Amino acid sequence: MTTHHNGPITIHAVKDKAGKREFVELAYRLNRGDPAWVPPLKAEVFDLLTPGKNPWFEHGKAQLFLARRDGRTVGRISAHIDFLALEQPAAQGMGPGTGNWGLLEAEDAETAHALIVSAEDWLRGQGMNRALGPLSISIWDEPGLLIEGFDRPPTIMLGHNSPLYRPWIEAEGYRPVKTLYNYGVEIIDGFPPFVNRIVAAGEKNARIRIRRVDKTKFDAEAKLIMGILNDAWSDNWGFVPLTDGEIAYVGKKLKDIVFEDLVRVAEVDGEPVAFMIVLPNINEKLIDMDGSLFPFNWAKLLWWLRKPRSRTLRVPLMGVVKKMQHSRMASMLAFMMIEFIRRDAVRDYGTQYGDIGWVLDDNQGMNAVAEAINATVNRVYQIYDKPL
Incomplete structure (x- = not known):
């Protein structure tokens, strides 16, 4: 990053479309030199920041700021x-x-x-007495600052930032309040024998049914899965419930990258109690597209999505209903879903590697599952707070 210490820095609240465009574009300029940075699709970043597009704004408000020096835009931040x-x-x-x-x-x-x-000034002006961040924008989007794992591009929907930001944020008096892990695991050869024994026992259990999602009933399936999610995660650190509007929005966003054999719902005695969503790593394609689908990238992407070959798949979300969480059945269902999807992924998508995250540092169940399948931490995110 080049620095030009000439004039003073001025901060400008974004008030119009031109300012928002500048806010979005800046990330592409500042990160262009980082080989591990995956340029997000600009249209998606605009949607994230736009009331009326992103249903988060039905229960939240945000102010974007730009920093300028000598007529150049040199920084940005959102407060929300x-x-x-x-x-x-x-x-x-x-x-x-x-x-x-x-x-x-x-x-x-x-x-x-x-x-x-x-x-911080804006948050104080809104009556807040504590700042928790970074979050882009909701806890469900890209939470935390990357502090380990800068060497390789993130998989789909994981954040990436310059290693310089950590000391700059900590210098402002922020202290770590929660750590999030992302795990990676080689999946071609399958999992350790004791995991396979648990899966085999589950396959013989008549009470358990692990099914694929049915894309012809997409809206109903999305609602079912997100309903389990809201229940499963409700005691987790940082939890904020997803609204019906957000569930519909997430569904719409994921529709093109959801494949029936990569999403599983677990039923016990006919009741849906757990789910696992796995997504092809679209970042393998986006990294060369510079944030735009035009003129030809759209066709390339659609062609790839018809039958993606994805070296890495990411598990962004899985959950087991609260009443079952600390039971042996819960880990059995988790291992079964992971193994069934693994088999299909290796056979049908040419997948070699699974990415699981993020996982809260105190989520003992999920960290235990990750360790049991020999997954190792490949990215660490840190969330900070500070009294205002």
């Missing part, structure tokens, strides 16, 4: 408040008085300082 997060119990990470910031990009430490101060 999620009213549903304010209603959560404080002991669970969010709660009353907690605002957030995220989407930080900065050319140098001085710029980062000015931006973070502006975000």
